[in-house]
Amino acid sequence: MKFKMTFVCKGDKTKQEMDETCDQAYAVDQESAEKAAQDVIDRFNNTLRPGESERSVVRVKFVGGYAGHDWRKSNLVTKQDSYGGMYDEYTCARCKVTSRRYGLTRTLVRDAKYKSQKYDSCEWKLKKKDPKPKKPVKPLLVKPIQKKMTGRKKVRRRKQARELT
Ligand SMILES: [Zn+2]
Numbered sequence: 196m197k198f199k200m201t202f203v204c205k206g207d208k209t210k211q212e213m214d215e216t217c218d219q220a221y222a223v224d225q226e227s228a229e230k231a232a233q234d235v236i237d238r239f240n241n242t243l244r245p246g247e248s249e250r251s252v253v254r255v256k257f258v259g260g261y262a263g264h265d266w267r268k269s270n271l272v273t274k275q276d277s278y279g280g281m282y283d284e285y286t287c288a289r290c291k292v293t294s295r296r297y298g299l300t301r302t303l304v305r306d307a308k309y310k311s312q313k314y315d316s317c318e319w320k321l322k323k324k325d326p327k328p329k330k331p332v333k334p335l336l337v338k339p340i341q342k343k344m345t346g347r348k349k350v351r352r353r354k355q356a357r358e359l360t
Contacts, residue, residue: 199258
């Protein structure tokens with residue numbers, strides 16, 4: 196999940212703070228986000244290039260949510276589409292969105308049914324799990340049925356009255 200870390204460069208005398216938003220699957224709360232931030236910084240410090248100086252974490256803020264998908268290759272053998280293009284299939288380990296990667300390009304193209312912007316990250320899945328509370332159902336108002344005097348009854352009564360006389 197996402198977290199924001201603030202760090203400083205050890206060689207920088209002005210101690211200017213810099214922010215970076217990261218995304219690590221194992222950063223699921225404040226504590227694990229702090230560890231993840233330290234891991235990112237350690238990795239950076241262990242692979243310094245000329246001109247770069249060591250960094251140190253100042254603070255970490257757990258954000259939550261996902262910045263991107265956790266793509267896993269799902270086919271063993273490279274596939275071929277109907278146009279002869281070679282591709283590999285990828286499935287997100289978190290939300291099961293699928294995509295393809297053609298040839299040796301670095302970009303993954305989401306499958307047609309996941310084209311919508313909604314599927315840019317796994318958050319659609321999180322939202323789905325938390326549906327809006329249902330509105331209470333109003334009881335139906337039942338009108339009392341009024342019995343109407345039918346015309347026929349009236350006629351019969353008048354007839355009876357005439358017979359009596
Ligand atoms: Zn996903």
